[in-house]
Amino acid sequence: MTSPSILIFGANGQVGFELRKSLAAGARLCAFDRATCDVADPEQIKAAIATCQPDIIVNASAYTAVDRAETEEGLAHAVNATAPSVIATEAARRGALMIHYSTDYVFDGRKSEPYTETDAPNPLSAYGRTKLAGEESITRAAPQHLIIRSSWVVGAHGANFMKTILRLAKERDVLRIVADQFGAPTSAALLAEVTAQVIGRYLGGEPVPSGLYHVTNAGSTSWHGFACHIIDWATRHQIPLKTKPESVMPIATEDYPLPAVRPKNSRLSTRKAADAFGLTLPPWQHSMDSILEQIV
Numbered sequence: 001m002t003s004p005s006i007l008i009f010g011a012n013g014q015v016g017f018e019l020r021k022s023l024a025a026g027a028r029l030c031a032f033d034r035a036t037c038d039v040a041d042p043e044q045i046k047a048a049i050a051t052c053q054p055d056i057i058v059n060a061s062a063y064t065a066v067d068r069a070e071t072e073e074g075l076a077h078a079v080n081a082t083a084p085s086v087i088a089t090e091a092a093r094r095g096a097l098m099i100h101y102s103t104d105y106v107f108d109g110r111k112s113e114p115y116t117e118t119d120a121p122n123p124l125s126a127y128g129r130t131k132l133a134g135e136e137s138i139t140r141a142a143p144q145h146l147i148i149r150s151s152w153v154v155g156a157h158g159a160n161f162m163k164t165i166l167r168l169a170k171e172r173d174v175l176r177i178v179a180d181q182f183g184a185p186t187s188a189a190l191l192a193e194v195t196a197q198v199i200g201r202y203l204g205g206e207p208v209p210s211g212l213y214h215v216t217n218a219g220s221t222s223w224h225g226f227a228c229h230i231i232d233w234a235t236r237h238q239i240p241l242k243t244k245p246e247s248v249m250p251i252a253t254e255d256y257p258l259p260a261v262r263p264k265n266s267r268l269s270t271r272k273a274a275d276a277f278g279l280t281l282p283p284w285q286h287s288m289d290s291i292l293e294q295i296v
């Protein structure tokens with residue numbers, strides 16, 4: 001039997017980079033980054049799919065500049081909504097499985113409990129609106145699809161909160177970090193591993209029901225709690241920092257105004273994905289420590 005063909009869009013992002021490692025075994029991989037396929041151009045998407053002839057398409061491309069999206073919603077929509085719609089239509093035409101990623105920012109954060117897949121989205125930002133439009137177009141167009149919603153993604157490759165905190169802590173004596181938004185820092189490598197596990201099940205003929213799934217690391221914290229964890233780890237590992245652990249100050253969202261409004265509660269219930277695919281999701285601290293080891 002010939003090995004299955006898997007196409008990755010956004011192969012140089014945090015998740016895309018990890019996917020290239022996790023999906024490499026036993027498959028023909030076609031990995032496209034922005035330079036080789038600009039997904040804002042539907043013709044480039046169609047050409048990439050025609051070249052690769054994939055059995056499975058994993059879309060890790062996204063416009064993820066949450067604040068910039070407020071003034072660039074057209075481009076964010078092209079990447080986060082139109083591109084997934086084109087990919088989904090092509091996947092349906094080929095009978096391919098489509099796997100896509102979405103975000104906690106589709107919710108308004110007013111719920112006090114973790115969000116489930118059946119909770120109604122109500123995005124507060126342009127980024128959230130475009131990501132929700134992407135989810136909806138995939139649900140309409142691709143008969144075989146998985147939409148993996150996650151939160152606060154961090155990888156060894158790419159820009160993220162962890163790297164920003166480490167940089168700032170080398171420059172400043174005091175850090176003021178938002179302490180009233182809660183979510184689960186989630187490893188890009190974990191998302192890639194879960195994707196590989198699901199693909200393994202699919203190729204093995206096990207059921208992979210289409211739909212939305214929430215996948216994050218276990219547990220939750222605030223951005224302030226996450227920053228404290230990073231500074232504590234770096235201090236224990238004798239990384240020279242100007243910021244001492246006791247100098248990471250909690251502040252309110254209102255004290256750090258940004259163009260895009262974020263949900264206060266970004267916590268996602270992962271029960272559906274864990275039950276459907278037999279996942280054990282490690283605590284966020286465990287995965288973040290392993291990324292810190294790679295970065296530092």
Ligand SMILES: NC(=O)c1ccc[n+]([C@@H]2O[C@H](COP(=O)([O-])OP(=O)(O)OC[C@H]3O[C@@H](n4cnc5c(N)ncnc54)[C@H](OP(=O)(O)O)[C@@H]3O)[C@@H](O)[C@H]2O)c1
Nearest residue numbers: 010012013014015034038039061062064101103150152153
């Ligand atoms: N990051 C988070 O905190 C977070 C949280 C929840 C959900 N998610 C979702 O998880 C998925 C993966 O996110 P990530 O953290 O891996 O994001 P990322 O690191 O920003 O990666 C996104 C990739 O998409 C590429 N891209 C952007 N515009 C493109 C275009 N027009 N054509 C082709 N490629 C384009 C980017 O290319 P360049 O490198 O050239 O910019 C980047 O490599 C996304 O669907 C995101 O919405 C992320």
